[in-house]
Amino acid sequence: MHSHAPAPTEEEIRGVVAPLASLEGPLLPMLHALQDTWGFVPQVAVPVLADILNLGRAEVHGVISFYHDFRAHPAGRHVLKICRAEACQSMGANALAESTLQKLGIGWHGTTPNGAVTVEPVYCLGMCACAPAAMVDGRVVGRVDDARMDRILAEVGA
């Protein structure tokens, strides 16, 4: 999606986050805005956020690193999340995840060498009555079997 975007400048970062400064508890909305814009939270954003919010850099870093969603580096062009939670496990999610990772030759959080797809674990997509489930760039797929997964992988060019 954003993997080849150049690193943003301080001014660009301010442009994205400054309009959110008047919110109550603005840091998470700011981090989401940064990631929505560049596909990850650029390291250069840390001092800018610290300055705007009157926080220490370490505090900002601590918040970013606490949450699974925020990336320090760009992901592949597509992100495939495979649910690992119990309801999906009851319908064979572990085997599905294993065979998918094996086909792609990567591990969890890995990106295929062609940069097409990053695979991440997710704990519950709320598809527990049509498990196992996966999500491709925000689109949810239910009752995923090997055939359906192959179609997904073909779509994302993996």
Add this chain to the structure above:
Amino acid sequence: MRIFVPLDSAARALGADDVADALAREAKARSLDIHIIRNGTRGMVWLEPLVEIDTPQGRIGYGNVTPDQVPALLDGKLNGLGRVEDIDWFARQTRLTFARCGLIDPLDLDDYQAHGGLVGLRRALTMTKAQIVQEVIDSGLRGRGGAGFPTGIKWKTVAEAEASQKYIVCNADEGDSGTFADRMIIEGDPFQLIEGMVIAGLGVGATRGYVYLRSEYPDAISILTQAVQISRQRGLLGADVLGSGRAFDMEVRTGAGAYVCGEETSLLNSLEGKRGTVRAKPPLPALQGFLGQPTVVNNVISLTTIPVIFERGAQHYADFGLGRSRGTVTLQIAGNVKRGGLFETAFGLTLGEVVNDIGGGTASGRPVKAVQVGGPLGAYMHIDQFHTPMGYEEFDQNGGLIGHAGVVVFDDSVDMLKMARFAMEFCAVESCGKCTPCRIGAVRGVETIDRIAQGDPAAIPLLTDLCETMKDGSLCALGGFTPFPVMSALRNFPDDFATFREAAE
């Protein structure tokens, strides 16, 4: 001709968008005048995509529709299920909170009002703060997020606190596996949540609200955000709620993938822009919550039930239920089950009825081995415990918990030692790190279960002891309740842990 195709993300995950596209294309090719309405789901996920055609006889349902069945559907040649309300699985429910879900266009405020929407709020606007809080107390509603704390008592504490600003925070961080009721009602009837939050604001004297909605639910975020905008335009939210002169406004905030933020104090820290670590209680969030101000933190289902209580009266709601579990429970039947979905019913059905009778047993056709009730922190129940009635105290007495009422079925291929290990692994991944029993205990728990797997019998008492420490010493339910799945697996399925015998043989 009005045709309903659900926009619920479970229906979309099973191909509802393709069906809607095929319908539009086919109708255009035939010059048919059809109106496709994207409704919420009726909760029968096992029938999705469930297409409904409006006829003089009522809304006729067609289950598991695929795009290539669309021509037959329009020809009237596809076998239907009859009126949706008459489908046994649906007809047996008592739908109070989910009465409109699946019936209406979720973003049509007029449709919402035509089906009883805003009646509760209009009534609440004629009541005093004390009367509103008393109505909730009288309904017997208990927090549907999992803890089961009486909602009215929480409201009373906030109402009686003195502060310049109070808040209503809706916990929509529905991270528990096996649960999807919050997602379903937000996608299918978002105005009901907004109405419930406004009533809560009136009752406790709060003028601002937040919905903390998990990032794994992009469709729900989009629908609720649109519903909030519509509500502002139509005067349901803002400085003058429905012309009453009372103010209430709210925002939707997106979580960032931390399971622990479903715990109310972690959620508040996250909402404030901090690490989602747990806060020690006291002080209670009701007195010092968001930004240190008195705050009601309620689950989505608790808040969406509020308009029902005010529309129909506290007594009507309290008349349903069992013992101290009043009203309805929104069961989410999931996992390896034939007929999964959301089933709203009065408290009191037994677990066995839920799994076998309503759920129809496993999807795989193999025997049921274990049922996890209440999410990743709930106990694994054995079929010998199928007589347990669905009720807070009744589950507690049988070593389990109802939690958010998710029911995940496993067939006999499941290895309970692996599930116990997963519970510890999950706790280790998701621990906020604030307290030692959870942060370190979960890691040691994985190691100890690995020792059991390798045939070390001395590790079993160690695991039991560790679970006691986590239970007694953790600050919140993540570390404190992880022992539920672990110990219930060990207690109820000892054969899966009897590796030392195999190793010796």
